[in-house]
Amino acid sequence: MKENFEKLREQLGNATFENYVGLQDGYSEMAYQMVAHVLTLGYATMLAGLLYFVLTINWVAPKYRMSSILSGVVMVSAFLLLYVQSVNWETAFEFNTEEGRYFLAEGNRADLFNNGYRYLNWLIDVPMLLFQILFVITLTKSSMSSVRNQFWFSGAGMILTGYVGQYYEVTDLTNFAIWGAISTVFFFHILWLMRKVINEGKEGIPADAASTLDSIWWLFLIAWMLYPGAYLMPYMGGIGLDGAFFNETGVVARQITYTIADVASKVIYGVLLTVVAQKLSAAEGFDYVKNNS
């Protein structure tokens, strides 16, 4: 691949590594289809999740319902943007009958493939997901408005710097690393703050609700750590064009990673918050099943 790289770089400019692979080696049927399927699974999960969150709003006491509403907001925006991302994959590459592989499409309506749709989706989702937990837990020490503002500031900072960085993933490794590092600083601040919020939230609540909050912490930590992994995916198998992942394997691995992370950090996270809210509601005497029997 090396000989042609400079020529490719001229042709594609700042394009993502999905496009370099699609122009140079192309994708096997299996690799191409796996990405198409996993992207479709992603947006279908979001629309299905929307139904769940809307239909279960009244299962929790009124003061917890904003959490379900914000999960719904996240589902709508994620559904639309993941749908567009999926269409982007399908229009960016086309099957070449001679070669038996998928290559970058040419001509009419052929955009290059770009993960930026995901990043700008997160600009809505990340502040909402972080805000959402503040409607379920009760802060014992911190001020609600201070935590919210810190979440929003670092959430937006993390996304915007990561968004800029991903444009350089093939063409400028220095910029890619610098923007990624700045984004990571914001990410660590969010992790630290979330740990604090969950610690405060566990105080004085029933043990089973506190235990679900602990599960939410581990889910949050693991799911959100997948995103920097996906950012670095082209170089996970070694820096450079000969790295084990700078090929269709890396592309498939990245989209699978993104989808697992999206389902975990948006849908499962929202469901677990609803579970905590149901336990707290019951402890406060609000029981949807009994009330409506």
Next chain:
Amino acid sequence: MKENFEKLREQLGNATFENYVGLQDGYSEMAYQMVAHVLTLGYATMLAGLLYFVLTINWVAPKYRMSSILSGVVMVSAFLLLYVQSVNWETAFEFNTEEGRYFLAEGNRADLFNNGYRYLNWLIDVPMLLFQILFVITLTKSSMSSVRNQFWFSGAGMILTGYVGQYYEVTDLTNFAIWGAISTVFFFHILWLMRKVINEGKEGIPADAASTLDSIWWLFLIAWMLYPGAYLMPYMGGIGLDGAFFNETGVVARQITYTIADVASKVIYGVLLTVVAQKLSAAEGFDYVKNNS
């Protein structure tokens, strides 16, 4: 760029500066994608906002609910028109593998890019957004019907004259400036009237609700000022073809500006009006959380 400009003008007629850039210099991958992402973010936010306004209607006392309904009306119309605007961007330009840039597409299904979709969207949104606040505040001096009629007259006047003006942004700077100036006169009337409405609305209401009304004034002022900025964007960096913004930078800056303005003036404005309505509802003894516990 200058030599070809007269030829371009003949070819494109009244076309927008996005098309001139797309025909002459083309767009880099980064510039093209940033516009595609930000347009997608715009319509996704509107559909997510629709869900929020529908699900929170009952959180305020009945007399304030028309504000949420009108926010919903704005979300539906903005979602559809911004979606069409986004598709318009994707079909107007296509990637040229030789040059490594996006140029104006030719042939099948290639429309020129035009911001007019936005303007005609505002013909619905602007009267609704201005009308909406009159369901949350109580006018102490002015007559409701007089304020409403002035809002609608100047709102429609501002949009229609701006819509005509934007057709001349490249080909006829005199007409561009004259129609823009007339539009601005209507805009100043709206600003003056909104300030008056908010001043009256603050009288006799709880201090925290009055303070949120003040935030709405600043949000309104700043968000609505972004639109004339976007109108003038091709010439923000100097009048003429050599201006710092008569290129892809100006195009990206304009679509980012429009999107920030849309999210602020439609979604955040609506959310803040809901917050005021909740505070007023609580002061009047209507409390969603308590009522449903």
